[in-house]
Amino acid sequence: MRISDLSRLSGVPITTIKYYLREGLLPPGTPTAHNQAVYDDDHLRRLRLIRALVSVRGLSVNATAELLEALSRDDGDLHRTLGLVLGALPVGEHPAGDQPAGDTVPRARLEEAEKLIEALGWRIHRRSEGRLALARALYEMAEVGLPLRVETLVPYARLTERIAALDLDQLAGDEDDHIDIAERAVLTTILLEPVLLLLRRMAQENESASRHGTGEEPR
Amino acid sequence: MRISDLSRLSGVPITTIKYYLREGLLPPGTPTAHNQAVYDDDHLRRLRLIRALVSVRGLSVNATAELLEALSRDDGDLHRTLGLVLGALPVGEHPAGDQPAGDTVPRARLEEAEKLIEALGWRIHRRSEGRLALARALYEMAEVGLPLRVETLVPYARLTERIAALDLDQLAGDEDDHIDIAERAVLTTILLEPVLLLLRRMAQENESASRHGTGEEPR
Known part of the structure; x- marks a missing residue:
């Protein structure tokens, strides 16, 4: 062409x-x-x-x-391909996980993120960007007076496990075609993010209607 | 003080x-x-x-x-309070849902969003911002060649229902104190968003390790 x-x-x-x-x-x-x-x-x-x-x-x-x-x-390692395109694996010599983290995220939050990953039994790359990002997010919540305990996060994480299984199901197909899977992994993962957050907001509205609603639609 | x-x-x-x-x-x-x-x-x-x-x-x-x-x-209607602070309910005379939607979102996507809400059996305010936002998100996915069918979204939405139930559980407490619940609803809903998305990414990495991993950590 x-x-x-x-x-x-x-x-x-x-x-x-x-x-x-x-x-x-x-x-x-x-x-x-x-x-x-x-x-x-x-x-x-x-x-x-x-x-x-x-x-x-x-x-x-x-x-x-x-x-x-x-x-x-990547010599045929699909797990590595997905890790690279989704940002879980460091690409070069300067991955996010190597940046000095202590400057912005207190050690206690980093330990909390590690404790959560351990409690879940997840296999996460030691230099994954997620570890630091999770610690930072937990830190920000604690800063506004809403500290989250590991026990509170575990049930949320179990639901995201099932979301991730649906995501991976969608990528099934010709597993030798890494370029195609890589593209769909990026699109599915990132473009579904706003959809999932919107669904959560609407599910909250529905749940709130069930728990607190009067049966009539609010004005 | x-x-x-x-x-x-x-x-x-x-x-x-x-x-x-x-x-x-x-x-x-x-x-x-x-x-x-x-x-x-x-x-x-x-x-x-x-x-x-x-x-x-x-x-x-x-x-x-x-x-x-x-x-x-709001005369004691907690469902209305939560709807207002979370943006599900229109506050004034110019809610997002009244804006001309046809300009940017094709009617087919609006109908698809309605079909999903109906399939889920959710009670969503007719002027909720979520309806239009969901249609817009579905439109953007279709534009990049990743159209999502209602059947694909339903299992995701069922998991967000369970996330929403966890959210509402966290707000339980003194239900007469609407100001306090409203503040915690805003913080919990919005600050958990990045945490949930990070957990999904890490859960994907873990799921990918289970399905495609070699047992060794990728380089």
Whole structure:
């Protein structure tokens, strides 16, 4: 296919595709006469993954290039592929987990996050961004006077386990096609976030109606 | 208590408290000699709710004033109180649900959101912001090539029902104290959002390790 087809099928403008080609995110097409090039389905799938990482996950073009480079070394390990595109695994030499955390998050909150992960029995990469991010979120809640105990969080976490199982079910398919799964993992994970939060708000409204409602719709 | 105590106990700076007093969000204290005023626990609880609405829910001072005014008319209906502070119920004359929706969200997505709510059997206010927001989120997913069917969303929604039940359990307590419950509802609902999303990401990592992992930690 020509670059115009690639643009139409991916929804990415031609000028942006040319930029990705110059930056090496996309490998060059096969040259033809008339100084043109043709592209194949691999280009299309890789371009869709780039779009998901840049537009949906919000990575910079440089970070996306690093991540694609790391993916190309993943020799068939789907767990590693998913970890990389979802940000659970450190891509390069400067992962978030290595930043000095003590400056902003007190040690007690870090220990609490570790205690929760242990209580759940979850297998989480030791340098996962999630550990620090969770500690920071717990810290922010404690700061406004709403400290959460591990016992309070466990039942929430058990429900997110079941949400994660639904997420992974959606990714099932051709498990050899890591590029395609990686793209769908990014889209499903990130785009479902606002949907899940909205569903929770509406479920709260429904639950509140059951517990406290008068039967009439409030004004 | 004096204004300095109010500031210390609420974490709101004195200049901000004076601003809220001028704008009428907080009723004046009882005047004493020396041109000072004293405040009571009602001031403190109301100030905490204002802080939650402004700093955490991100409302403007005007919107907060309108909301407090609407709350003062709620004559003991806790379901209505929760609906107002969580944004499920329209406060004034220009609720989000009345905005022309057809401009940005196609009718098909609005119908899909309605179909989901009906399939779930949820009691959601007809002018709830959630209806339009859900339709918009479904539209955005379809736009990037990931349309979600109602059948796919129902199991997610059932899990959010159970999350909402945990949320409401946390608010249980002195149900006559609407100001206090309203503050905790805002904090619990909004501050738990990033925590829930992080737990989902980590649960995905754990689930992926179970399904695809090699037993070794990825590099």
